[in-house]
Amino acid sequence: MSNSDVLAPQKQAETPPITPMPTAPPASDMENQSGASGILRRWKREDLLKRGSLALRGLALLFSLLSFIIMASNKHGDGRNFDQYEEYRYVLAIAILSTLYTGGQALRQVHELSTGKFYFSRRNLALLDFFGDQIMAYLLISSASAATPMTNRMREGADNIFTDSTAAAISMSFFAFLSLAVSALFSGYKLANHSYI
Template identity: 55%
Template sequence: MAAISDSSNPYPEELPEPTAPPDLEKASPAAGSGATAGDGGSAVVTSVVRRWRREDLLVKSALLLHGVACLFSLVSFTLMASNKHGDWKNFDHYEEYRYIVAISVLGFLYSLGQVARQVHLLNGGTDPVPGTASRFVDFVGDQVIAYLLISALSAAIPRTNQMREGADNIFTDASAASISMAFFAFLAFAFSALISGFKLSKQTYV
């Protein structure tokens, strides 16, 4: 009897399972998780460093603006307080000029206190105002002083313009110079209020 050919066998032997090449093996989960954790830690450190740099820049900007406001407020009330030339040419005869002197003194004292406080902070000292309330106090203080200064300017400018129509002399010139210095102080307080508002909006309560 003829031998049956192997090709007629309906159940051929099973072939061995193919093995994946070594270069296609998957990376171990431990290696992947380590890389992810490292990237996350680096991102956190970068974020913290950026925040520190931003806060340092804001503190230095506020210090500069309060220093400028302190200087202009001092010059403003000094010019007006010394503006006494006899008869009607005395500043204390006019309520508007007394008002601008009072607000300039207030702005000088407030900005001087802020300068001392911010220099103390930059030198590593502790803030006398609690951290949560300090930004709110800065924002309100800058806003109030800026508002009072623009109010005093609004009262003093028409009076000075009226006087200069009749007589332009050393009294009206000194009054105009004092008003100009108070206006520059107002600008410094206004920009400082913007910085204080930005810091307040970034306040975290965690």
């Protein structure tokens, strides 16, 4: 046996085996993966916005309805009725409008979420949501701020069930305003970030 035959197996044993290097996926596959995850994230965000908007409108409906009921039932045997004061009639009128608006919007959104069908184009619905929420929020805070000074003056003279009821109706209008104001922010975000505008 020659020296070269003895050394040959040792050289083979000393060299490590060559492992193939992992290859990166093609650029188009990476773009498709990130694009798909981006679309999924956007769908989840849109679904969260829809559900959040529905919850806020449901709260606004509840508060508006409470304001309407409390103010409409604020009639007492001592001759003090809400309809003797313009400010309180204004609170009642805006509470009725807010109840109708938020009730209609909540029903529309429940129908859209359950069936996936839209009554109007998505662009028109986004505009309706944005402007409707802002207008109703403005009217609610306007009515609450118009009736608050009169209620404070009445409470200085005599704090009774009439003033307590008016204060409760005003506070419900204010809570309805807060709910619609946040809903208007959601509507503005949806309006600004959609490509159909």
